[in-house]
Amino acid sequence: MAPILPHVVIVGGGFAGLWAARALRRAPVRITLVDRGNHHLFQPLLYQVATAGLSAPDIAAPLRQILRRQHNVVVQMATVSRVHADAREIELDHADGPRRLRYDYLLLASGAGHAYFGHDEWAAHAPGLKTLDDALDLRRKLLLAFERAEAATDPDDRDAWLSFAIIGGGPTGVELAGTLAEIARHTLGGEFRNIDPARARVRLIEAGPRVLSSFPEDLSDKARLQLEKLGVEVQTGAAVDEITGEGFRRDGTFVRARTIVWAAGVSASPLGRCLDAPLDRAGRVRVRPDLSVPGHPEVFVAGDLAAIDRADGRPVPGVAPAAKQMGRHVARMIRARIRGQPGEGAPFRYRDFGNLATIGRMAAVVDLGAWRFSGMLAWWFWLVAHLFFLIGFRNRSVVLLNWSVAYWTHQRAARIILGGDDRSDTQ
Numbered sequence: 001m002a003p004i005l006p007h008v009v010i011v012g013g014g015f016a017g018l019w020a021a022r023a024l025r026r027a028p029v030r031i032t033l034v035d036r037g038n039h040h041l042f043q044p045l046l047y048q049v050a051t052a053g054l055s056a057p058d059i060a061a062p063l064r065q066i067l068r069r070q071h072n073v074v075v076q077m078a079t080v081s082r083v084h085a086d087a088r089e090i091e092l093d094h095a096d097g098p099r100r101l102r103y104d105y106l107l108l109a110s111g112a113g114h115a116y117f118g119h120d121e122w123a124a125h126a127p128g129l130k131t132l133d134d135a136l137d138l139r140r141k142l143l144l145a146f147e148r149a150e151a152a153t154d155p156d157d158r159d160a161w162l163s164f165a166i167i168g169g170g171p172t173g174v175e176l177a178g179t180l181a182e183i184a185r186h187t188l189g190g191e192f193r194n195i196d197p198a199r200a201r202v203r204l205i206e207a208g209p210r211v212l213s214s215f216p217e218d219l220s221d222k223a224r225l226q227l228e229k230l231g232v233e234v235q236t237g238a239a240v241d242e243i244t245g246e247g248f249r250r251d252g253t254f255v256r257a258r259t260i261v262w263a264a265g266v267s268a269s270p271l272g273r274c275l276d277a278p279l280d281r282a283g284r285v286r287v288r289p290d291l292s293v294p295g296h297p298e299v300f301v302a303g304d305l306a307a308i309d310r311a312d313g314r315p316v317p318g319v320a321p322a323a324k325q326m327g328r329h330v331a332r333m334i335r336a337r338i339r340g341q342p343g344e345g346a347p348f349r350y351r352d353f354g355n356l357a358t359i360g361r362m363a364a365v366v367d368l369g370a371w372r373f374s375g376m377l378a379w380w381f382w383l384v385a386h387l388f389f390l391i392g393f394r395n396r397s398v399v400l401l402n403w404s405v406a407y408w409t410h411q412r413a414a415r416i417i418l419g420g421d422d423r424s425d426t427q
Contacts (some may be wrong), residue, residue: 005030005072006338008092009101011080011271012109013040013063015320016303017205019327020107025070027335032101034092038062041132042390045399047172049135051179052143052412056132058398061391076101080110083274085296105298105334108271109327110287112318115267115282122243126262129172138261139158142180143417145201145259148187149195156256162200163257165248168264169206170214173356174223175259177204178360181230185363186410202232203257205250207239207264212365214317215355219365222374252267266318268305275299280307289347290333291326300333302326308348316350320389325350355367358382361410 006029010017013035021033039060040345048054067073081098082091089100127138142164149161166177181202188197204211204227210220211227211234224234235250247256268283277293278286284307285293291306294298303323308316316322326348333345344414354368356378364378373381383403390396408414 006104007032007102008105008107008334008411009034009103010107010109011035011090012107012111012303013037013075014043014109014111014303015323016327016330017108018063018066018109018111018329019324021067021073021327022070023328023331024334025071026071026154027331028106028338029072029334031073033063033067033073033102034076034078034080034090034101035063036077037131038064038075038077039132040066040120040391042395043130044136045386045390046129046132047175047179049132049414050129050142051176051183052139052415053179053406054399054402055414056136057400058395059390060132061104061395066391080271083108083271083299085275085293085299088245088298089103103256103298105300105337107300107302107327107330108269108275108305109301109303109323110269110271112266112268112282112284114262115265116262117265119243122262122312125245125262126167126243126248128262129176139414140417141259142183143415146184146192146197146200147417148258149231150192158195160247160256160258162195162197163247163255163259164200164201165203165205165244165255165257165260166259167205167248169204169208169234169236170263171212171355173204173206173261173263174211175228175358176263178200178227178230178358178363181227181232182360182410183412184270185231185339187412187415189410198231203255204234205240205248206234206236209236211236212357215357215365215367216372219367219372219374223357223359223365224364225357227372230360230363266304272301272305275301282307290345291330291348292333292345298337300330302330310350310352316348319355322350356382356385361406 008031009030010033042059045059060121063075078092081093092099116122145161149158152158166173184197184200212220212223238251240248240250272285285301285309287301293302304318329348356366358364362379364382365374366378
């Protein structure tokens, strides 16, 4: 009888989970990859779906298709509700009731959600952007704002519908604000009769002193200038105090804005709380240097759910390259455990390849350490880098075609509004 191979359970089909599964392709293990969706999502381009530049299948691929040639992997579409670390089991929520799945090694890479800093009631009025469902809902909300403005008979209501606020000046906020300004000033020109879309006001609000705070200050300043050139009103130095369905309050002043998007904070997956391990303020698990959980060397945490510092004391950022590197490192640690290596394994070393963010058409900033640049060259660098890391030839071809059309025509390929007022957009 063939020996029973160790069972590796991976929770989350994002960058960390998928890269770990692929790195275990030839390992003597059985792998179960569990995700509540059936696809891997290229999150850095999620804002492009939200702003109608790309369709959902352009930045996502079915997990089963990606892993179809890796015969030691089984994919399960399910929601993990709890981790029982002492019993080495996870609990799955299925339509016919809860089930338990036993593991020998576990990787938790279930990502993060939105954090509203104690104001969860704001979520109903200021949606965030973490999933494809979020992007499709937001796309519908953005496009409907112009339709509502076109139909409005009261000038104040029309102005409120043409007022957009992006809360948070990180890469997602900057990319959303710049793209939305481009849509209003270029894409929609000449399509409406009662409004001029170019009159739309796009505000980018950052509580800190500058946007893109993770970038060097000179690039942050250049990003602000490029945003303002696009027509974005950049407001820094104060946080919002209130968000309602009519607008937001900041510095004691209430501003009417019927469309508000949250890009200001993240909260780690609640699964981290099941491990009885130390957490940081965002709910991320403070892992050991080898990414394992204190007291449970067979359990690993990676991606946005893991809190770990670099050698210089700075935290490892919650970006795609870091998640990929963590996934590969966990795969190496599992191989070492199988070989009988006792105790703590080799420490994780994050290799920083730099930061990049796009602001709009022919506008971006890139920080590669010794090399920093912005403008058109940075935009081309950003485009090539994102095309390179997309999974699948079809995805790259379709995205390149859509971006080429958008570049020459200012048109955006996915501006169809589907569903009723209480239904999310579907693709």
